[in-house]
Amino acid sequence: xxxxxxxxxxxxxxxxxxxxxxxxxxxxxxxxxxxxxxxxxxxxxxxxxxxxxxxxxxxxxxxxxxxxxxxxxxxxxxxxxxxxxxxxxxxxxxxxxxxxxxxxxxxxxxxxxxxxxxxxxxxxxxxxxxxxxxxxxxxxxxxxxxxxxxxxxxxxxxxxxxxxxxxxxxxxxxxxxxxxxxxxxxxxxxxxxxxxxxxxxxxxxxxxxxxxxxxxxxxxxxxxxxxxxxxxxxxxxxxxxxxxxxxxxxxxxxxxxxxxxxxxxxxxxxxxxxxxxxxxxxxxxxxxxxxxxxxxxxxxxxxxxxxxxxxxxxxxxxxxxxxxxxxxxxxxxxx
Amino acid sequence: xxxxxxxxxxxxxxxxxxxxxxxxxxxxxxxxxxxxxxxxxxxxxxxxxxxxxxxxxxxxxxxxxxxxxxxxxxxxxxxxxxxxxxxxxxxxxxxxxxxxxxxxxxxxxxxxxxxxxxxxxxxxxxxxxxxxxxxxxxxxxxxxxxxxxxxxxxxxxxxxxxxxxxxxxxxxxxxxxxxxxxxxxxxxxxxxxxxxxxxxxxxxxxxxxxxxxxxxxxxxxxxxxxxxxxxxxxxxxxxxxxxxxxxxxxxxxxxxxxxxxxxxxxxxxx
Numbered sequence: 001x002x003x004x005x006x007x008x009x010x011x012x013x014x015x016x017x018x019x020x021x022x023x024x025x026x027x028x029x030x031x032x033x034x035x036x037x038x039x040x041x042x043x044x045x046x047x048x049x050x051x052x053x054x055x056x057x058x059x060x061x062x063x064x065x066x067x068x069x070x071x072x073x074x075x076x077x078x079x080x081x082x083x084x085x086x087x088x089x090x091x092x093x094x095x096x097x098x099x100x101x102x103x104x105x106x107x108x109x110x111x112x113x114x115x116x117x118x119x120x121x122x123x124x125x126x127x128x129x130x131x132x133x134x135x136x137x138x139x140x141x142x143x144x145x146x147x148x149x150x151x152x153x154x155x156x157x158x159x160x161x162x163x164x165x166x167x168x169x170x171x172x173x174x175x176x177x178x179x180x181x182x183x184x185x186x187x188x189x190x191x192x193x194x195x196x197x198x199x200x201x202x203x204x205x206x207x208x209x210x211x212x213x214x215x216x217x218x219x220x221x222x223x224x225x226x227x228x229x230x231x232x233x234x235x236x237x238x239x240x241x242x243x244x245x246x247x248x249x250x251x252x253x254x255x256x257x258x259x260x261x262x263x264x265x266x267x268x269x270x271x272x273x274x275x276x277x278x279x280x281x282x283x284x285x286x287x288x289x290x291x292x293x294x295x296x297x298x299x300x301x302x303x304x305x306x307x308x309x310x311x312x313x314x315x316x317x318x319x320x321x322x323x324x325x326x327x328x329x330x331x332x333x334x335x
Numbered sequence: 336x337x338x339x340x341x342x343x344x345x346x347x348x349x350x351x352x353x354x355x356x357x358x359x360x361x362x363x364x365x366x367x368x369x370x371x372x373x374x375x376x377x378x379x380x381x382x383x384x385x386x387x388x389x390x391x392x393x394x395x396x397x398x399x400x401x402x403x404x405x406x407x408x409x410x411x412x413x414x415x416x417x418x419x420x421x422x423x424x425x426x427x428x429x430x431x432x433x434x435x436x437x438x439x440x441x442x443x444x445x446x447x448x449x450x451x452x453x454x455x456x457x458x459x460x461x462x463x464x465x466x467x468x469x470x471x472x473x474x475x476x477x478x479x480x481x482x483x484x485x486x487x488x489x490x491x492x493x494x495x496x497x498x499x500x501x502x503x504x505x506x507x508x509x510x511x512x513x514x515x516x517x518x519x520x521x522x523x524x525x526x527x528x529x530x531x532x533x534x535x536x537x538x539x540x541x542x543x544x545x546x547x548x549x550x551x552x553x554x555x556x557x558x559x560x561x562x563x564x565x566x567x568x569x570x571x572x573x574x575x576x577x578x579x580x581x582x583x584x585x586x587x588x589x590x591x592x593x594x595x596x597x598x599x600x601x602x603x604x605x
Contacts, residue, residue, distance in 0.1 A: 052432045077434040088425035092358045093351060104347045105435040107340065133358060149429065 035203030140171030348443025
């Protein structure tokens with residue numbers, strides 16, 4: 001048990017008639033990263049709040065850094081760093097003042113707090129903004145300052161609730177680099193996110209929750225495997241050839257394709273990457289079928305989630321049904 | 336968690352709130368300009384109209400303690416609005432996840448509001464002195480007058496702290512508290528002698544703690560000018576205003592300190 005940074009067993013939390021958590025079990029081995037995935041309102045934030053001692057669960061138990069969260073919340077707080085969904089920096093304090101205050105409240109002492117603040121501002125490339133109020137910071141800078149706040153006491157266990165939501169792509173990439181660095185140094189991390197890409201990059205293990213229940217868990221690859229790896233998407237020029245194309249490509253698919261007549265398009269789970277794409281193009285070309293568009297698309301969290309909730313997480317062998325694929329195609333079109 | 340740690344944590348939080356007075360324009364105006372405006376408005380607009388013969392001077396002197404009381408009561412909304420703002424912005428979540436004393440956020444908040452009130456009272460006193468208000472008692476009595484005002488304001492701050500932890504946004508604190516604070520500060524002896532009020536209002540005003548704190552300050556500053564004050568105050572509360580105010584403040588603290596702390600431990604953003 002002491003080898004686990006975080007454990008949770010049967011966590012339940014009600015808000016009125018809503019079951020925000022409905023028996024959640026989690027385990028994060030020391031030094032590893034758990035990605036907690038789920039749509040808005042799935043219970044991710046509630047789970048983080050329980051584990052960070054902000055709210056008490058109605059049932060269940062949890063330990064963080066080997067300490068019982070319910071019995072000894074004060075001790076837990078000495079071992080964790082928390083960075084929330086909304087950067088909790090005081091916008092009327094400067095970067096330096098914000099971090100110094102956090103240091104003082106971790107009881108590091110006046111001088112060490114000041115030094116640690118300076119160190120973190122340098123680490124997060126905020127030195128130039130150290131004496132400006134956080135109000136003048138960009139979204140990315142605020143997030144970095146908030147994360148720096150979580151790291152003031154060098155906590156062994158870190159909780160990050162959607163650390164990159166609302167960030168532009170460049171800030172997001174920067175945040176990922178910072179987090180990878182921390183993990184390399186041995187920090188255990190629980191991360192909630194809506195982006196499979198993010199979990200894929202950072203997490204050793206992913207747990208998908210919805211309606212307060214764990215509906216799937218495994219590595220990113222395992223989860224993607226569950227939804228059929230990649231998808232081959234084609235759009236033919238002449239709608240009349242769509243059926244022919246479907247028949248030609250069927251042997252390449254790992255599951256039946258779904259077609260959309262009015263869009264002249266077809267979407268089919270495949271595995272094998274570019275080789276499959278090349279083979280598909282060869283087959284279609286030799287049959288004289290002209291394409292408007294073609295591509296390989298990796299499954300998104302939408303795909304994982306829709307697939308899991310659309311047919312039940314335990315029923316892995318069942319073919320993808322039309323509704324799921326139609327939704328997946330729709331979400332693919334938005335990119 | 337030792338008491339020394341709790342005090343140190345409270346001071347850290349108070350310092351943070353005080354830094355904000357300098358940097359948030361709303362707070363700075365509330366702390367420096369509004370008090371000046373209140374004194375000048377009431378002294379000249381009301382003072383001039385009500386006490387023509389004395390050139391407004393007697394009534395003006397009578398008014399000042401009332402303005403002090405009203406302003407520090409209004410000032411307590413800063414406590415509530417500030418906390419509601421911290422809850423809304425997620426800063427309370429951060430505080431609550433730190434190994435700090437759980438009561439430090441509220442004690443720090445109410446402490447910084449005492450400092451705020453000291454500044455407000457100072458600004459108002461200087462303005463009052465300029466428009467002709469005088470303290471006609473000893474230094475110690477005058478100090479007592481200010482202390483009663485500060486203790487009273489401190490108690491109100493804790494009510495507002497509780498409100499601030501309950502409501503969703505700072506705006507709600509402001510709107511909700513004004514509904515309570517306006518009648519409380521006007522159905523009182525703050526601006527008019529009580530014998531001008533009709534029966535039920537007079538009875539309310541006689542036991543209104545705002546009347547008591549005003550009367551206490553008035554007595555301790557020596558501003559009970561009979562020409563403006565009308566008849567001597569009636570009722571036990573106004574004949575023992577300082578004692579009544581302190582009892583009242585103690586009662587409020589006994590109820591609202593635990594209540595606000597309970598609410599703090601339960602609250603998270605949104």
